[in-house]
Amino acid sequence: LSRSGGVWVDAFQRSREDPDIFAVGDCAHKQDFFTRKANHAMIASQAAAEGRIAGMNLYGLRQLRYNAGSVSVYASEIDGLAFGVAGLTQHQAEQEGFPILVGEARLPDHHPASMPNTTEIYCRIIFAADSLQILGGQILGGATTGELVNTIGLAIQMHASAPDLASMQFGSQPRLTPSLHPLVAATGDALRRHYEPLHPCITGAPHA
Ligand SMILES: Cc1cc2nc3c(=O)[nH]c(=O)nc-3n(C[C@H](O)[C@H](O)[C@H](O)COP(=O)(O)OP(=O)(O)OC[C@H]3O[C@@H](n4cnc5c(N)ncnc54)[C@H](O)[C@@H]3O)c2cc1C
Structure with a gap:
């Protein structure tokens, strides 16, 4: 043993x-x-x-x-709020000594957000800052939370990078999905944080 x-x-x-x-x-x-x-x-x-x-x-x-x-993929739900995690959390990644890059997104799980039964999804993705390989992700939201963390688990197992996820091809339907995939949105935020200091003109950030 x-x-x-x-x-x-x-x-x-x-x-x-x-x-x-x-x-x-x-x-x-x-x-x-x-x-x-x-x-x-x-x-x-x-x-x-x-x-x-x-x-x-x-x-x-x-x-x-x-x-x-x-990879450790978990999801649960309390009183209508679902939460899930796959791979390392930000805290675990920092404890293990990985330099990390974090991306976040909040978006409605239907589009437009005025659709009935719309719930907000919060998505956080953790990447290794040097290789941009995905280390983990967390979701807060509604019914789609379980499958979103499963998708993050698959991305981890496939060693996906931020550019892989940013170019992910996905389906979109007003009653079933957000207009933008939460992983793509959070990865876009991470890449913005990564590239903004290098190329402020790309993202429209004011020059220092
Ligand atoms: C309350 C609870 C909730 C859970 N919820 C989830 C969940 O939502 N999602 C999830 O993924 N996991 C969940 N789990 C964990 C999940 O149940 C276990 O990880 C999973 O059952 C492990 O499968 P196993 O085949 O290794 O062992 P087990 O399912 O425990 O199977 C082992 C089998 O071996 C038998 N056995 C033991 N000793 C002997 C013996 N000497 N001779 C012959 N047979 C023997 C037992 O009777 C049993 O049937 C939960 C666990 C608990 C306790």
Whole structure:
């Protein structure tokens, strides 16, 4: 067992003691996607992902089907307010010593905002300041929160960068989505903060 109490497994979910024995889910040790430190993501979605990886590698290793680490995607809802997180929060990223770039956006989840049942979405995305790779994101909002953090989780797993997200192609429908995807809006804000000091004329900011 690892210090955190899980069965030590390799990237294919094989136990280190005996490669013919696989471990997945709450009983398996997990490593953080970014830091490789122990990660205590005891959630069904993580267990199921590990189960799929184990299943794909049971009868021979498939090089591309391995566990790259726990991204940690969570969402919940209290009294109509949904909140979700994927990857590192701003606080965690700073604690780990990553120089970071943050982008934020607030926008209605339908367009125009006068549509019935419209809820405001708040989206915050954290990037590594040097590589512009996504480190994490947080959402506050309504019914779309769960799938938005799932999209952030996928972007993290795919090592997406701010330019990747800024050029993301998305669908838009007045009753189902905002007119601008919240990840694109928050990434645009991050890129503005990144480039504004370098090229003030691009963003229209006043010259210092
Ligand atoms: C209250 C609560 C709410 C949760 N909400 C969420 C949520 O919203 N989203 C989410 O993703 N996760 C949630 N989780 C976590 C999620 O339930 C677990 O992460 C997930 O069930 C882990 O799956 P598992 O297969 O590893 O273990 P388990 O689901 O615990 O399955 C282990 C199985 O092994 C059996 N077993 C144990 N010992 C033996 C034995 N000696 N011999 C044979 N069988 C044995 C058990 O009876 C059990 O059926 C929640 C957990 C709790 C407790």
